[in-house]
Amino acid sequence: MSFVRTLRGDIPKGQLGFTYSHEHIVCRPAFWAERGEDDLLLDDKEKSKLDVLDFKRHGGQTIIDATAVDYGRDVDAVYAIMEETGVQIVGTAGFNKSFLWNAKVKEELKPIIGNYNTYYEWIDAKSINELADFVIREVEEGLEGTPFKGGQVKFGTGYNRITPLEEKTLRAVARAHHETKAPVHSHTEVGTMGLEQIELLRSENVNLAYVSFGHMDRNPDPYYHEQMATTGAYLCFDGIAKIKYAPESTRIHLLLELVRKGYENQILISGDTARKTYYKHYDYGLGLEYIIAKWIPRFIDEANKAGYDGDKLVEKFFVTNPANCFAFKR
Known part of the structure; x- marks a missing residue:
């Protein structure tokens, strides 16, 4: 039987229920903290919990927390929110993208990864297989030394480029996927470099049907989306409510174009709610309730x-597809 690995443990994929496929719940990214970017610090567990409760009140059941080690996740706080709200949460092993790696490694992590000053130093010093071993441990033993295991493995690349260290982490995550059978998630900066990522994943013999690509709506190109979808991969449209990037009409048109072309089984939806100003209970934003309560009726x-x-x-977008996408492939 296929299962999904939540922070609490493994569940049959049919128990996932209504799911947001890419969110951030409690995190203090060192890169942004060092630059005084307070809006990007989701640093109050109780406020985050109130938004999760809003999501639950409207029928939400599961959130995929896409926060990787280099984005300042607070594993214990997120686990506590899951226990206190009853909303299932899936954690993420792996990495984000290279510009974040100039940030200082948090002290609690050094006993686990070694006494490196920055994420860049650590990733540069380790081999692909050593990084893969770290990701494997986060899936099979626990995130950052906690007992709470990762339910997907993640890599990321920058805007219109893939740096050597990003390729290194991609290959490490691909190898961790083969060892653990965990689903793979990709960060694409502004929806770029997805096809190039696919070529690298293929060189590591990854079946693209086990991969979801984030931020596809940031690159509102139906032809590009079709090229991605023909590989069998999942496309995550996780910019709902971010009108500064595009109106909802654009996102809905892109989704319906994929449906028209027969790719409705490969679509995921979420909000990538990663700023205080996006959260209702931090700073009066639309909050985690927006998609389930207001966007879905319009769609x-x-x-x-x-x-x-x-x-x-x-x-399909919120129940069936996430259950299939985030299931371990045994």
């Missing part, structure tokens, strides 16, 4: 008017 209306069954598509 259903537009999908129905376009000749599709909006309710069935919502079931």
Whole structure:
């Protein structure tokens, strides 16, 4: 039986329920903290919990927390939120993207990875297989030395480029995937370099049906999305509510184009809610309730008017597809 690994433990994939596929719940990214960017620090567990409770009140059941080790995650706080709210949370092993690696390694991590001053130093010093071993331990033993295990493995690349160290972490994550059978998640900066990532993953013999690519709506190009989807990969549209990047009409059009072309089984939806100003209980933002409470009714209306069954598509995007995407492949 396929299972999903939550921070609490493994569950049958059918128990995942309504799922946001890419969020951040409690994190203090050192890169942003060192630069005084307070908006990017989700540093109050109780405020984050209130937004998670809003999500639950509207029927939400699971959140994929995409926060990797280099983005200042607080594993214990996120686990506590899961226990106190009853919302299932999946944690993330692996890495983010290279510009973050100039930040100082938090002291609690040094006994685990070695006495490196920055993430860059650590990643540069280690071999691909040594980094893969670190990711494997986070999936099989626990994140950052806790008993709470990662449920997916992640890598990332920058805007219109892949640095040598990003390629290194991609290959490490690919090898960790083969060892653990954990699903793979990719950060694409502004939706770029997805096809180039795919070529590298193929060189590591990764089946693209086990991979989800984030931030696809940041690159609103239907042709590009089709090229990505033909590989069998999942496409994560996780910029809902971010009108500064594109209106909702653009995102909904992109989604319905993929549905029209037959790729409705490969779509994931979320908000990548990673700023205080996006959260309701930090700074009066739209919050984690926005997609489930307000965006979905609009999507259903537009999908129905376009000749599709909006309710069935919502079931796919938020229930069926996440259950398949985030399941371990044994």
